[in-house]
Amino acid sequence: MNGFKTTMLLAALTALFMALGYTLGGAGGATIALLVAGGMNFFTFWNADRIVLSMHHAREVDDATAPEFVGLVRALARRANLPMPRVYIVDDPSPNAFATGRNPENAAVAATTGLLDLLTREEIAGVMAHELGHVRDRDTLIMTMVATIAGAVSMLANVGLFFRGGDGRGPGWAGILAVLVAPFAAMIVQMAISRTREYGADRAGAEISGDPRALASALAKLQRGASMIPGATAARIPAAQQLYIVPGRSGDSLFSTHPDTDNRIAALAAIAQEMGMTSPAPSAPPAPSASVPVTRRRSSALDPLA
Template sequence: MNATKTAMLIAGMTALFTGVGFLIGGGRGMAIAFCIAAAMNLFSYWNADKMVLRMHHAREVDARTAPEYYRIVSELAARANLPMPRVYVVENDQPNAFATGRNPENAAVAATTGLLQRLTPQEVAGVMAHELAHVQNRDTLIMTVTATLAGAISMLGNFAFFLGGNRENNNPLGFIGVLVAMIVAPFAAMIVQMAISRTREYSADRRGAEICGNPLWLASALAKIADAAGRTVNYDAERNPATAHMFIINPLNGQRMDGLFSTHPDTQNRIDALGAMAAEMGAVQPRAPVAAGARPGPWSGAGRAPGRVPGRRKGPWG
């Protein structure tokens, strides 16, 4: 099913890229854009993960350079029956994390220094389990390829004013076509946000909670991350907004609602869903924290420390 969704999404992004080319340069522009899109599809399939990691200046770590963080990921990967992914750290004060890679055999997970410094080992385990759930569900291919193509579409729109709008470019719409391209291209990231189903986040939350063994660890982490993310600027994410959907919490400032163009579900809705899951699993005190500025839901209980789920094997995080 995910393979079909990936193919449909890539086809849609290619059509959009080609359409922008037509608006800029008519038939010739459309043909050139199609060739570029085809080459980028092939390139991004093999290299999108490397590009995303480079965009965010991620550095790879191992058991020697980041022992606790690496051990948590290793234990979680074993619990999920996944190959050990490459592990990265992003030097950024905003607590956040993402996963990338075309398949579980070529996956990578990354956490910011802000996340590793501000969260407890249990909360870090909840976050990284969520990211491994994306890997297991094979969401990462869609995320990384889409981020690359959306960035290319936005860049093409930025060049529209300089590349099109005259007869030599064989643009039948003239300057109007260029204006349309300039207006459409900045909305490429919004199109990505609509194409990437937000139900993937709920699915990754649930599977991540199963992997780490306690939904409340992830719930507590989400509350902390959402609170800090709104007060901390992630400059790399602001420069590359097409990658925002890859993070566990939207890294861009100013977006707090579960609206039409949101890259993520409302944080409090996710916390409440995890609280309900904790009750189903029989966790002690099935209450989750409240996200900053949110109205407490039926499972909210700010200040309550998450308990361990009875019968679940403890990992190195506690």
């Protein structure tokens, strides 16, 4: 169902873009709009991961610099039948995580130091499984395409405000209305696709980690933490909010990049019941920061992942 919704919403966004091009320039305008969108998608397809990681100043880690964190991601990737992604840490006290990359073979996952300091190992496993769910379902590519088309709609709308036809006249009242409405419509569709993909990644994370209760617990902690400590990158680039597992603010609305966190937790509780889990999520000592090599004993709840 999530896949069907995403397909329909993506089709609607593309149709909106082409309709705006047609309104401003007829059949030729629609064709030009489609070519522009294709060119932008081609560029972001090959460069999105580098752009995202660079704007977060993310540093890549390995078995020597963050052995437990990297080992946990490797075990989860193996469970999900995915290639080992590149692993990054972002030096940011705001607790959050994201995934990027055009396909599973070129994927990267990242967590902030704030997340690694805040969550237990089980909760970190749930969060990274959620991000691997995005990778498995190719959400990183889908959201890149969506962001590109939505951005192209806004760009075309801005051009349309100063558009003059061959007779020197502007687009007319209908065109002006389309120019003003299109960016808001594109933003709403973009947000709807993002919310749909988050529910899908939550389910995937529950399946990969094997414990939806730990992911639910992590979401509650992350929402509180991200609300109290805004992310540095999101403060500079608000559009980055849609990358993260939780937004700075929670609440379902047309303009929300994520579903309400309480609703996501309720959905995970239902998944736990489907999996026959009725007891509270297991507790564990806080996970040490992965910014330095870790020598503490692993939590027994995660030993099977090793």
